Amino acid sequence: MSAGTAKLNVTVAEVKPINDLVTRFKFVRTGGGSLPTFSGGAHTVVEMQDGDITRLNAYSLMSNPADRGAYTISVRRDDQGRGGSKFMHTQVKEGMEMVISNPVNLFSLDLRAKKHLMLAGGIGITPFMAQMHQLSMMGGHFELHYSVRTASLGTYAKELTEHYPGRVHVYHDDQKEAIDLKTLLANQPLGTHVYVCGPKGMINWVHGTAEEMGWPREAVHSEEFLAPASGKPFEVKCAVSNKIVQVGEHQSLLEALEAAGIDAPYLCRGGACGQCETNVIGYDGKFLHYDHWLTDEQKAGGKHIMPCVSRFEGKTLVLDR
Amino acid sequence: MTIQFNDETFYGDFTFKNSDWAIKRFPFPFHEDSYMYSVNMEPHKSYRPGSVFERTFDVDEHYVSEMKDRARVLANDPLRCQSLPHMTLAGWDLVELIMEAKAAEYPDLFELHKDGNRWRWINKPLGIDDTFTFLDESTLPYGPMEYITRQTQGDFAVLDQRDDNLWMDAGMVTTQADWSLDFDIGMNFFEWHAPVPKAHEMGIFVRALKFLLNIQQGQPARRLNWTMTVNPLLDTSPENYHKWGVMKQGLTMENIGEKQHLRVELQTFFRLPRSNALVFPIRCYLISFNDLVTVPKWARRLHRVIRDLPEELATYKGFIDNRPLMVEWLSQFDDGSPTSDGIWPDDD
Numbered sequence: 001m002s003a004g005t006a007k008l009n010v011t012v013a014e015v016k017p018i019n020d021l022v023t024r025f026k027f028v029r030t031g032g033g034s035l036p037t038f039s040g041g042a043h044t045v046v047e048m049q050d051g052d053i054t055r056l057n058a059y060s061l062m063s064n065p066a067d068r069g070a071y072t073i074s075v076r077r078d079d080q081g082r083g084g085s086k087f088m089h090t091q092v093k094e095g096m097e098m099v100i101s102n103p104v105n106l107f108s109l110d111l112r113a114k115k116h117l118m119l120a121g122g123i124g125i126t127p128f129m130a131q132m133h134q135l136s137m138m139g140g141h142f143e144l145h146y147s148v149r150t151a152s153l154g155t156y157a158k159e160l161t162e163h164y165p166g167r168v169h170v171y172h173d174d175q176k177e178a179i180d181l182k183t184l185l186a187n188q189p190l191g192t193h194v195y196v197c198g199p200k201g202m203i204n205w206v207h208g209t210a211e212e213m214g215w216p217r218e219a220v221h222s223e224e225f226l227a228p229a230s231g232k233p234f235e236v237k238c239a240v241s242n243k244i245v246q247v248g249e250h251q252s253l254l255e256a257l258e259a260a261g262i263d264a265p266y267l268c269r270g271g272a273c274g275q276c277e278t279n280v281i282g283y284d285g286k287f288l289h290y291d292h293w294l295t296d297e298q299k300a301g302g303k304h305i306m307p308c309v310s311r312f313e314g315k316t317l318v319l320d321r
Numbered sequence: 322m323t324i325q326f327n328d329e330t331f332y333g334d335f336t337f338k339n340s341d342w343a344i345k346r347f348p349f350p351f352h353e354d355s356y357m358y359s360v361n362m363e364p365h366k367s368y369r370p371g372s373v374f375e376r377t378f379d380v381d382e383h384y385v386s387e388m389k390d391r392a393r394v395l396a397n398d399p400l401r402c403q404s405l406p407h408m409t410l411a412g413w414d415l416v417e418l419i420m421e422a423k424a425a426e427y428p429d430l431f432e433l434h435k436d437g438n439r440w441r442w443i444n445k446p447l448g449i450d451d452t453f454t455f456l457d458e459s460t461l462p463y464g465p466m467e468y469i470t471r472q473t474q475g476d477f478a479v480l481d482q483r484d485d486n487l488w489m490d491a492g493m494v495t496t497q498a499d500w501s502l503d504f505d506i507g508m509n510f511f512e513w514h515a516p517v518p519k520a521h522e523m524g525i526f527v528r529a530l531k532f533l534l535n536i537q538q539g540q541p542a543r544r545l546n547w548t549m550t551v552n553p554l555l556d557t558s559p560e561n562y563h564k565w566g567v568m569k570q571g572l573t574m575e576n577i578g579e580k581q582h583l584r585v586e587l588q589t590f591f592r593l594p595r596s597n598a599l600v601f602p603i604r605c606y607l608i609s610f611n612d613l614v615t616v617p618k619w620a621r622r623l624h625r626v627i628r629d630l631p632e633e634l635a636t637y638k639g640f641i642d643n644r645p646l647m648v649e650w651l652s653q654f655d656d657g658s659p660t661s662d663g664i665w666p667d668d669d
Contacts, residue, residue, distance in 0.1 A: 006537065006538070006539035006540050036538055036539060036594055037417075037594040037595055038538070038594055038595075039594060039595050039596060039597040041597075042597075065594075065595065066595075102537055102538045102539040102540070103538055103594070104537055104538070105597045108482070108483075108597040109597075110483050111407035111408075111410065111481070111596065112405075112406075112407045112481075134595070137456075138410065218483070218484045267535065267537070273535070274531070274535075275535055
């Protein structure tokens with residue numbers, strides 16, 4: 001199988017700033033026609049041609065999954081990031097043609113749930129917007145608890161509160177409001193599933209608290225895409241393709257492999273899905289594992305690396321690619 | 322070309338037959354002179370016009386009679402079709418997938434007209450013309466999965482995806498090679514594959530599951546699997562083993578060519594968009610040994626594969642007792658000359 005997913009050619013139909021940090025983008029199919037349906041929680045990988053560099057970033061689809069006329073995503077500008085979100089904010093204009101992937105869902109609803117309890121932090125709200133569309137169409141039972149920094153940075157908080165009265169609860173950090181997680185979890189009906197999307201700290205807090213309170217692991221779902229970390233440049237030998245690849249300071253190992261013309265598999269590009277897992281043939285140095293995929297044992301074992309987010313420091317690294 | 326549909330039976334008097342066209346396009350499963358398990362997946366893309374790989378859902382001369390056979394089996398045993406409550410949305414996904422594909426790929430046989438969520442579906446071979454509301458179960462005579470799979474050849478396992486595993490939570494299973502939906506319903510991928518010998522030790526299932534979990538929308542995959550069936554029985558279920566198991570006895574050098582059939586499954590895998598479930602259609606093709614040996618390459622190769630197959634596999638596939646007779650009969654058609662690579666007949 002070749003890398004990634006089937007591609008869609010789209011045109012940017014709307015670029016709408018939502019607040020100081022977040023801009024919304026609407027894509028329609030180039031030349032008309034409908035886009036594939038998707039399930040709430042799915043993301044798309046947006047390809048950005050930024051000069052010589054091709055950037056590929058995953059963004060959750062937030063529009064109604066039943067609406068095949070357009071997809072929408074929201075992008076939070078990350079000034080410390082490697083440039084993908086800055087490119088979206090500064091370079092992408094209405095009418096521009098872009099390439100995105102078919103929808104991929106790594107954060108799907110468990111449709112057996114009697115109730116869906118959603119916990120969002122900041123821009124982590126976006127997958128829930130599609131899920132709420134889907135659940136309200138199916139008559140599903142859901143409740144959203146949404147933590148934002150300030151009212152003005154509370155992306156879509158007002159719309160959601162109006163649209164789903166009684167089912168959306170917003171918490172403002174600057175007003176010292178916080179989700180009372182223990183009480184919330186203690187008062188859920190049997191058969192409730194919990195979903196969390198937000199910063200790493202929030203995800204760990206929800207998993208940890210739920211585990212302490214005896215929630216089954218299978219009833220707690222999370223999604224966190226990591227942005228690849230920058231780091232010291234390093235060199236990789238690729239045994240199968242017989243190439244030596246230099247990985248730059250602000251480049252991920254996966255991006256460096258792709259730039260060298262090596263067909264490396266991927267899906268999420270954020271350390272979550274496992275698709276890019278690569279065997280290590282030999283090394284002399286230290287791995288910097290940043291993914292959520294490998295077990296601690298595997299990370300210590302030195303036989304596997306997830307090139308989408310993880311890095312290496314040392315003399316030699318030989319990969320089975 | 323409009324297909325001429327056979328009027329035939331898969332039980333009782335067994336009038337099933339393959340035309341020359343059906344023999345020529347038979348999905349012979351052996352690409353070399355030996356066989357061992359592998360995760361032999363490839364993208365389910367249109368390939369080789371006229372072959373069973375050309376269309377998303379292949380329709381052939383057996384279509385109408387196979388659907389009659391399915392209705393007969395369901396009337397006797399309604400538990401061949403089951404869908405756990407959370408799988409209804411996946412059933413609608415399947416309705417959409419099959420209707421859109423068949424209407425686009427067989428416009429002379431099937432039509433789909435949409436007015437928003439109001440859909441009109443015309444199935445000419447089966448004489449069906451229904452109008453219904455998409456996603457509204459009350460507007461169909463059956464649940465969505467049952468409705469569309471009563472009109473589509475092959476068994477269907479609809480698998481929910483959660484907890485990094487696949488779960489057999491819905492299906493329509495009337496043409497199976499000795500497995501039971503009623504037994505497997507609710508099981509996960511490792512549980513329902515537990516009876517398969519050797520493959521677990523080979524790590525086949527861990528790799529296969531990883532591949533399947535990553536199947537994406539718009540990128541279906543396929544593989545072939547095979548076994549042996551005496552008489553052209555579509556329904557070789559454990560529930561009816563007392564009826565068909567005995568048929569494996571009484572093969573002779575005189576009747577084996579007519580009675581013994583190679584049974585091939587074209588297995589495909591599609592990600593379903595709304596439910597994020599995976600649908601696994603398992604389409605069964607049967608060919609008698611007499612018809613199969615009309616292709617010299619297939620005759621030579623089948624002889625070698627059956628002769629050399631590991632004993633566990635011949636036992637698991639249920640023909641260990643008849644293997645010596647099969648090998649003896651097939652050996653008449655194997656002069657020892659080499660066979661070309663790949664599954665297709667040699668050009669004349």
